[in-house]
Amino acid sequence: MEVNLLDKICVLDAKTVTKKEFEQTLGMSREEYLKEMRRFVEEQQRVKAAAESK
Amino acid sequence: MTNEKHEQMRQNDVPLEKILDAMELSGKWVVKRLKGNPTSGPFSELVLTEKAAVFFPKVAYMKWASGAWKWKQGLDLPTQFIRIIRSEMSHRLRDWRERNESEVTPMNNELVDRELEQALADELEMEEEMKDLGYANILEYVSAYPNLVVYVNLVRETNSYRTISKKLRIKMAEVKKLEAEVIKIVRTNRAK
Numbered sequence: 001m002e003v004n005l006l007d008k009i010c011v012l013d014a015k016t017v018t019k020k021e022f023e024q025t026l027g028m029s030r031e032e033y034l035k036e037m038r039r040f041v042e043e044q045q046r047v048k049a050a051a052e053s054k
Numbered sequence: 055m056t057n058e059k060h061e062q063m064r065q066n067d068v069p070l071e072k073i074l075d076a077m078e079l080s081g082k083w084v085v086k087r088l089k090g091n092p093t094s095g096p097f098s099e100l101v102l103t104e105k106a107a108v109f110f111p112k113v114a115y116m117k118w119a120s121g122a123w124k125w126k127q128g129l130d131l132p133t134q135f136i137r138i139i140r141s142e143m144s145h146r147l148r149d150w151r152e153r154n155e156s157e158v159t160p161m162n163n164e165l166v167d168r169e170l171e172q173a174l175a176d177e178l179e180m181e182e183e184m185k186d187l188g189y190a191n192i193l194e195y196v197s198a199y200p201n202l203v204v205y206v207n208l209v210r211e212t213n214s215y216r217t218i219s220k221k222l223r224i225k226m227a228e229v230k231k232l233e234a235e236v237i238k239i240v241r242t243n244r245a246k
Contacts, residue, residue, distance in 0.1 A: 004126075005209050005233065006188045007133045009240055014083035014136070016241075022082055025091045026107055030078070033108070037077045040112055041070060044119065 072131060077111035080135035084110050087143075096150035097143065114138040195243045196236055205232045 023029055028036075084107045085091070091105055092098045102109040114135035117123045123138050189210050196202040208218050219226045 004129060004133070004213065005192065005206070005236065007129065007137070008233075008237060009188075009192075010083065010136055011079065011130075011133050012237060012241055013086050014079050014132070017082040017086050022085055022107070025085045026081075026105055033081070034074055034078060036108065037074055037111065038070065041073055041077075041115060044116065048119070 068131065073115065076131040076135045077115060079132040080114055080139055081107040081111045083136050084139060096146050101150075110139040110142060111135060113142050117142075192236060192240055195239050199235075199239075202232060202236055202239070205229075206236060209233075 019030060022033075026033055088097055088106055091107070094100065097106045099105050104112075117138050118131075118134060123134070125134065126137070129137070189206060192206050193203060196206060205218070205222070208221060212218065215226050215229050219229050222229070
């Protein structure tokens, strides 16, 4: 197992971004953002599954 | 089982909610790294066709799911996504610079600030330099704690918990405590 000090600090930096800051930057709520990401991932997974079933 | 097969299995086993958490956190990292939402330059909405914090987590997901990115042992999914995004950004930055070299003015040159360049340096064949900057920064914060200075220098030398534990003659759990202490000090200093 490896110590990834620099990576861990990167993730902690990301965690300091507040919900308000994130939403203001995106111009959408957290819920809308996650909905968009969910739609994207599900679509990609459907495409992948269809390609694999051929 | 080969590493490749193991990795594939791991990808298929990850629940959607965990993927979404990783996308959200890596999106936040993009916001932090770019200090908001750039209105021009290689990471602007105009160039990416979407806001950077929406665009890059999607790229990270695609590359991760396609198996195009080798999993680094010990990393969780958000960290893996951030690494992919960092790499993607550095390539886009390099391409953008090559295309715009003749048109770079002091004004648009400022769009990609020094801090971003340093963060992206690792993918531009300057990994060691980037690490040096990162560790120099950490060492500065922990300089008042000799035991932590020794620990950070050891981490730089070897990333193995086991090796550090052996060299310092302490238990693995104590190595993790040192790690937590360093992270806490860095976080406290950055928040100032």
